[in-house]
Amino acid sequence: MTRAKKLRIVHCVRSPFGGIFRHILDLAHQQHHEGHDVGLILDSETCSPFEAAKIEAETTSLTLGVAKFPIKRQIGSGDLMAFWRMYKALKAMKPDVVHTHGAKGGALGRTVASCLPQKPVRLYCPHGGSLHYDKDSLKGKIFFGLERMLEKITDSLVFVSEYEMRSYFAKVGQPKVSWNLTYNGLRDHEFTPIPADEQAYDFLMIGQLRDLKGPDLFIDALKMLHNQGKKATALIVGSGEDEEKYRSMVREYGLEAHVTFSKPMPAIQAFAKTHCVVVPSRAESMPYIVLEAIGAQKPLIATQVGGIPEIFGDQAHVLVPANNALSLGEAMLVKLESRELAQAQAAQLVEQIKSGFSLTTMNRTILDEYYRGFRIRPDINLPLTTKTENVQNAA
Template sequence: MTSSLRIVHCFRSPVGGIFRHVRDLSEAQVAAGHQVGIVCDSTTGGDYEAQLFEQIADRLPLGVARTPMQRHIGPGDLASAARTFRLIKKLQPDILHGHGAKGGVYARVFGSMLRVSRSRVARLYSPHGGSLHYDEKSLTGRFFFLLEAMMARWSDHLLFVSEEERSMFRRKVGEPRAPHTVVYNGIREEEFEPVPANPDAADFLYIGMMRNLKGPDLFIEALAQAEKRLGRRLSAVMVGDGDDRERCIARVAELGLADRARFLMPMPARKAFALARAVVVPSRAEAMPYIVIEALGAGKPMIVSAVGGIPEIFAEATTALVQPDADAIATKMAEALSDETTYATSMPGRDFLKDHFSAPAMAAKIEKIYFDALAKV
């Protein structure tokens, strides 16, 4: 068995947690002596993501290939798929690892096509939430879960980022036909260093995509309610971009918060952490969000929705958990500001975080799974 693998990570959107996961995994795999490349969408992301690609592209032996990929299924999918297949075939992967719904379909379909032509390639899939967030009662959900069940037959291994994500798969799709493992996301050693708040820091930070699933609207409504409960003005910073950004800006103005809730475009998380004393993650659905692990690693007090795999991060300290509801979040905001010191000490301990959510441990577990999967091809 070769000790150096040709690994290609395929995913659609180079933003948020999936992109962070692939970057960390790719860098660790290159450091371990593997040949690694990325294939993803060329129409998603802005200047911040372009800078991240510049930082990593030269370090990846198989490079970065970007081509237009549609988010939703449509007429353009066939042309997009054909372009993506040509890019992947040229890279001659031993491991084809798909991330997210679109990446998962491409990795397993194209990996199977390569095997028909007698290439030896293992097909792996990490949902990262993706299609699993759909309601199983909806037509869209039923369609995607049927597709997930079909694709599972063409999978050599499924990688889940939390026990909750695996449970969700079982509940909505069925028992996985392929071998499957939970491997928690992890952060680098230097990210466990505290990030102190700036002297002029705001009370609360929202950082993430400006889209309904992530709950920026809940953050805004909760901020207004928390002001009323505390009887004083509060300040906030909202960092991120997305389809709902302008709607959020308009809502902040409607609520009379525009002079104390400012919006900034995407930036490195640790730079953003210095802008506020506490971080709020009001998501309606998640798998295992990096931003929560990053914020805790940086020593930031948090208010977090108890969805997806998030409660697994707070297994030994549940104070921060709330339902994704503006009223519940506002109550927790008021609590956090009433006694900031006590609230901060209720977060998960650093030893627990390092034991369960380190990037080197994540990469080592996934590397073993790659070799095991390839050995069975």
């Protein structure tokens, strides 16, 4: 199929945090680099200064502009105003493709896109989202039913891991629309070793500070090491709804002199401050922090959840069980006492992810899915040329 010279692509997401936002900004960067116009719509209330700085750094890539307004996590009356504001923003951006991300961004974005006069191709990537719910729970039944209904206004589903794909099939059902498996990927320069500083901490945890990501397990494991006489140091980088709870745990355990909390910072900066990265998550889809740590050749401890085993491949046996502070602590002890061996293993692991987890591959596969949408939608035509129009902070 002949490709258009330029597409107008708008990414819609509710909360601009973590791997989901990294995924979006990477796509925006690469899509702009390949000649397309890109826009972004997101929640204004959860966009912290750290995320705002990331958006600012990609301003040149976001040629269609950025629209920010309140989008609540839970379903409520505020969704009516969010719908109207998103409708105005998308109508002004005139997208050929609306690529939605996460449960709320996916539901709202696809619904609004289906009401637009320009009939864009509609894609949805769950990024875990509602798939973390138990299939037999009341919330699970409600959200999975909604996911199935929303397929009627979806042209394609994009899964970022085989685990996410299997979860969707098991909880929502076999998709009735086109679907695609596309792994997250790193930029070429991220496959560069980052050595530890002289004053580096023994361990680093970086990410959202909430129970799903396992900070409490990390702190429990540190306590275990200290009880064994191993006075390990740790840096916890991030912010979140449960931060004060974890600070209280550190005080209660008497670890204040050994554990430091830091506001969010780029992973490349945090990696230089540690000898080993720890990802103690209880649930994940395809976490960028694991890819980033491997690309930087940092010794890594991660749990056997979500798509992480797919990253490790034949080395997946080194992953630790989820929700198990004892196993996590034992793995941390091994890294602490065998630092040279851990570094050698990290150098080996990077070689097996270079080809399958690159941004170039990720973007090419997703662009192919966009063009497939034009092929399966008889009511829309593939645009040959478009004119860039910027909509900054629409609505």
